[in-house]
Amino acid sequence: MKQNKLRPYLYLTPSLIVIGLIVVFPILYTGYISFTNMNIYHWFNPRFIGFDNYAKAFFVFDSGFLSALLRTVLWTFLNMVLQMAVAYLIAVLLNTEGLRAHKVYKTILMFPWAMPGYVSILLWKMGMFNNEYGLLNQWLRKLGLNGVRWLDGNVSAFLSCTLVNLWLALPFMIMIIDGALQSIDKAYYESATLDGAGFFVKLRNITVPLVRPIIAPAVVITVFTTFKQFDIVYLLTQQQGSKTGADIHTVITYTYEKAFVTNNYGYSSAISMIIFLLLIFFSLYTNKELREGNR
Amino acid sequence: MKKVFAFFMSVLFMLGALTGCQQSSGASPSANPSGASTSNAEKKEPVSLTIWYENDQKIGDALQQQLDKLPDVKVKVQRKDKMTDALKLVGNDPQSAPDLFFFAHDKTGLYAEMGILAPITDFISQDAFSDFIPMTLKAGTYKDTLYQLPIYFETQMFMYNKKLMSTPPKTTDDLLKFAQKNTKNGAYGFVEQHSTAYYAVSWMHAFGGYIIDKDAQPGLNLQGTVDSLKYHKPFIKYQPADGDYNTMTALFKEGKAASTINLPNLAVDAKQSGIDVGFAPLPVVNATGKPLSPYAGVQGVYVLKSSESGKKDAIAAVLQELAKPEAGIALSKITNDAPANNKAYADSFVSSNEIVMNLKGSADAVVPMPNVPAMDVMWSVTENMLSAVNKKDGDPKAEAEKAQKTALTQIADMK
Structure with a gap:
């Protein structure tokens, strides 16, 4: 009996060891470094300095950090709303009865996911938003209009980044919603139609309640990846050698520019730990909300 | 049988996962030093x-x-x-x-x-x-x-397209006049990576300014640096706003830009693209009598x-x-x-x-290029200042003061 209880743990051991090595250990090690003065002047001989790095880290959380935090919340919210709405619309269209070659469309829609994010972002930067060579300004000029400096202004840069994020994130969301829609038994809709229900009634009373448990984990994952998005904002507006002047820092790009470039690993680790804790609290809160919503 | 198989797979997976942690038993890059180890060998x-x-x-x-x-x-x-x-x-x-x-x-x-x-x-x-x-x-x-x-x-060189520029300018005022006259219909008289620290610093040096000195003291708010920002600003009007490497080099290689300041590899690429490239000394700033002086x-x-x-x-x-x-x-x-x-x-x-x-x-x-560790933080700070002045019409003095303050904070944060 005792042996039977232990056996599952034995089978789990390899996975737990791998998770411990690649997830838990780096977090613990970052926590350890955050209490030392590990920087280029004490690279191989760091010493314990208590909470000094944390005290210094809170100076990073100045007015610039607060506006970056608010911008990140707005960025996350806007992106989630757009992703859900557009992905839902596309998924519904893909599930239209009688649609020919829908597998071809699905494959095409997955393309942005197949490309490395870094390449996609730089293609958007040079191919679409570039003032000189970008497709958008070429079109405007053909129409006799002046080109727009898409990535220079704060608002236009923010919207441009949102567009690129949408392009990159849609395949995942479409795939999830498409799968969720296909799992709904068509009999529900047929019965509702016989009862005289319209599109919105069916949407509210059948589709949403049935797809919600399937989509919820994907939404949580996407909220976090959007919240800690770095590549898009950094590569489009902050990349060294081609900064555009737009100040649309998110929490991650702001702390990167304030702390990580200093080569002070103790200090950077302290900031990482604070952001990590913020995300953990955020995660617990979101999970609680979802659990309550599913009841 | 199933249990034995599951146990075997667990052990195999665990070993596989840990394989990467094994230290190589082969020769390290620095293995086999000379000296005592060879004493018994007949031939050294x-x-x-x-x-x-x-x-x-x-x-x-x-x-x-x-x-x-x-x-x-x-x-x-x-x-x-x-x-x-x-x-x-x-x-x-x-x-x-x-x-x-x-x-x-x-x-x-x-x-x-x-x-x-x-x-x-x-x-x-x-x-x-x-x-x-x-x-x-x-x-x-x-x-x-x-x-x-x-x-x-x-280092950077002044290079020009001989088809589009017959005589290279000796001074920056001449260069500006040339840019004013020849920038039209998608063609440019002069292009450079105007908001990149590595390129813009040559203007700062010509005015006695700098990004950072050998004692790791930033010089972004020095009068020379601020003067260079002010003087350089009119040149930006006659260049693409992007000011990035890809745009500027593409314009020169496509024969759409008459002149540029860039690294030697651009000259090689441009020649391969069929551009008749000429070289000239970097122009002298009229106001100071000093040439642009790059890293x-x-x-x-x-x-x-x-x-x-x-x-x-x-x-x-x-x-x-x-x-x-x-x-x-x-x-x-x-x-x-x-x-x-x-x-x-x-x-x-x-x-x-x-x-x-x-x-x-x-x-x-x-x-x-400065070789002090503090230079690592200066690239980003300087480019924030340059893009604010050149791309968002920021006030050079105010932006320079702001950048200097940030630089000092970040240098302190390195320790």
Whole structure:
């Protein structure tokens, strides 16, 4: 009996060891470094300095950090709303009865996911938003209009980044919603139609309640990846050698520019730990909300 | 049976997962040093040394070819991606670190402060550098200690499309007039990476300003720096707002820009694209009488402190070989950059290469990129200032003060 209880743990051991090595250990090690003065002047001989790095880290959380935090919340919210709405619309269209070659469309829609994010972002930067060579300004000029400096202004840069994020994130969301829609038994809709229900009634009373448990984990994952998005904002507006002047820092790009470039690993680790804790609290809160919503 | 299989798979998976953690039992890059280990051998075994580099494979091949000539030293020139990070991790570990590495001079201070570098003069006499261009030696010197054996350098040049510009401007005022007159219908008189620190600094130097000095003091709010920002601003009006590398180089290579300031490789690419490229000295700023003075990057070899003491003679032999003009000539043939050793210019290939000779001609006027660790934070701070002034019409004085304050904070945060 005792042996039977232990056996599952034995089978789990390899996975737990791998998770411990690649997830838990780096977090613990970052926590350890955050209490030392590990920087280029004490690279191989760091010493314990208590909470000094944390005290210094809170100076990073100045007015610039607060506006970056608010911008990140707005960025996350806007992106989630757009992703859900557009992905839902596309998924519904893909599930239209009688649609020919829908597998071809699905494959095409997955393309942005197949490309490395870094390449996609730089293609958007040079191919679409570039003032000189970008497709958008070429079109405007053909129409006799002046080109727009898409990535220079704060608002236009923010919207441009949102567009690129949408392009990159849609395949995942479409795939999830498409799968969720296909799992709904068509009999529900047929019965509702016989009862005289319209599109919105069916949407509210059948589709949403049935797809919600399937989509919820994907939404949580996407909220976090959007919240800690770095590549898009950094590569489009902050990349060294081609900064555009737009100040649309998110929490991650702001702390990167304030702390990580200093080569002070103790200090950077302290900031990482604070952001990590913020995300953990955020995660617990979101999970609680979802659990309550599913009841 | 199922249980046995599951148990077997668990153990197999665990072993597989941990395989990567195993330390190589084979020869380490620094293994087999000379000395006692060879005492029993009848014939003296050559000493093995490893050199890391991150550049193009052709550069590594040329170095390898040069060092294969050494009789008693077996050198392995090994390409290493993300070498900067790798050196930070293993720079003091004789089992994992190389003995030497080939890299640009601007990280000298960083590695010296980390304590992983050995002074070059521990292996090779200062007299060996009597024929070297002084600027190249200054570049690899940190806190009065020479850490880099310079091999070649590169810097920015004024280059122009002979079809679009008949006479290159001697002054910046002439350049501005030319840009005003010739910028129309998608064509430009002059383009540069105007908001990139590496390029914009040449304007600062011409006004007596700078990004950071050798004592790690930022100079972004100096009068000279602010004056350069103000003076430079009208030039931006006649250039694409992007100001990034891809846009500016594409315009020059496509024959849409009459002139530019850039690195030698652009001249090579433009010639391959059919542009008749001319070179001229960097224009002089009328207001100060000084020419634009860009940064220079010096490529050379460093010795790691962790390299075992038994290899001192072998390392000295490698350095002596690379200090010869032949090394600079061989690499110049690949890179079109200028050898650090003056004797290399007696070679007919070098002396007939217009690009190389232009670089050599500017050696006294250029400024080696700062090699202090604090420079790492200055790139971003300076570019934020430049993009605010050049792209968002920010006030030069206000932006310079803001940038100086940020720079001081970040330099303090490094410690």
